[in-house]
Amino acid sequence: MAKVRTRYAPSPTGKMHVGNLRSALYEFLVAKHEGGDFIFRLEDTDQGRFVEGATDFILRVMKKTGLEYDEGPDKDKGYGPYVQSERVKSGLYMEYAKQLVEKGEAYYCFCTKERLDSLKTPANAAGEDTEEGGKEIRKYDKHCLSLSKEEIQANLDAGMPFVIRQNIPQEGTTTFTDVNYGEITVENSELDDMILIKSDGFPTYNFANVIDDHLMEITHVVRGNEYLSSTPKYTRLYQAFGWQEPQYVHLPLVTNEEHQKLSKRSGHANFEDLEDQGFLPEAIVNFIALLGWSSGTEKEIFSLQELIEAFDYHHINKSPSVFDMTKLRWMNGEYIKNLSDERYLEFALPKVKEVVTKDYDLAKIAMLVKTRIETFCDIAEKIDFFEELPEYDTEMYVHKKMKTTKESSLEVLKDLLPRLEALEDYSIAGVEAVLMGYIAEKEIKNGQGLWPVRTAVSGKQMTPGGAYEIMEILGKEESLRRIRKAIELLG
């Protein structure tokens, strides 16, 4: 059996959409699972939509996510060039298009935009108005197919702009097989004579795609569901050339919470947005891998390597899936917890520095929240009290479950103040010894003693870590200052 070859062929028209990233990931996985090759090809035939820097964006994301390609613009293994605009220069697409014209499978079309538009106007579709109304012609009427060889040559000689269209028969049906969706058959009369070569001489995506996939010996075409409807046209192209079709693996759509197509505005449309929101590349990859595919086991956390081993494209879902930010957040939290402390700090420290400017042990602060955050952007609001004691309501000292009141809290703090002032070893262990010693001595519950202290030094009901940890980080001077402040507020 021939070696599996898949390709990711994006158009450089913007940032990397997560839908595209998932296609790229699946293409990568299909190839790698079978020990095949993953090819990167740039489909930049639409000069109008080209966005400066978009290629770099895409390349950067692929690098970050670990989707390393075996062949690409900078890795020519004999199938290059891998950039379509460069291939255009060789006149390759035009040659193939002309081959099709020779065979009668394609034809020159000189129709103007005006004529084409008039075809689409219901009012001009004389005689077509049925009771259903709204009759609109959406297909080209093969007007130029009837042009004689002489007429065509004359038009060409006169320098008239032209396109080359595929000639699809009006009769019969076309059938193709998708690995995921099965056999699909459509009436040829439903198919439009799509343009192969545009008037600027560039091939359309549809045409270049077929030519390049064949020339590059792509065995599996993995792409979004949105191409399902145009696949029959590709099938006809392959048949017209007498080429063998690749295996098609169409992927279900990824939607937002409203079941709509993911849009740029929804916040999870592209990879860089997600990164900015504090998500790790590995978590993003893991999450989108599970959108439309399941290993069939209970395992949900997969490294890229594990995905390669487990991925079987025969188990891809058919129905669209919602991009659930809540679950992504959970998964990201799992990845954060599993990060080595070193790598965790690389991401976390910058976030801590944004909030804490005082001379505290920032790494200790960062470690306090490691199991308490889901994204790195959650850090700020959890540690802000280190920088400055927030204004707080003394009602916070009243806690039924802890059995604390303002009075009992005041007493605890007053009792503890001199003991802490006398404490030299202001470490977690040192502080703990003092606090627990006091609690034991007074025969009160841990909460009765610790709640007031933690509240006093943090000014918050909820804090990452407990009283000892916070006090050690704040240091003796600052924590005592906060305790005195509390006594003052309660007094």
Add this chain to the structure above:
RNA sequence: GGCUCGUUGGUCAAGAGGCUAAGACGUCGCCCUCUCACGGCGAAAUCAGCGGUUCGAUUCCGCUACGAGCUGCCA
């Protein structure tokens, strides 16, 4: 409008004629605990509807509803 595809809890999903219909996220409760988390335990919650086929349908077929994609000299 036409064509194509889809529909298992709120979400991701397993399932592939007979099961109390897995598991995960989220939600709720309990345990742990100085708070919040982590961790542990448990609960509620699903086969879109209607007809067939069958001894028996989530699973097969049809229809309806709903959703989505395509219908570009975009990809």
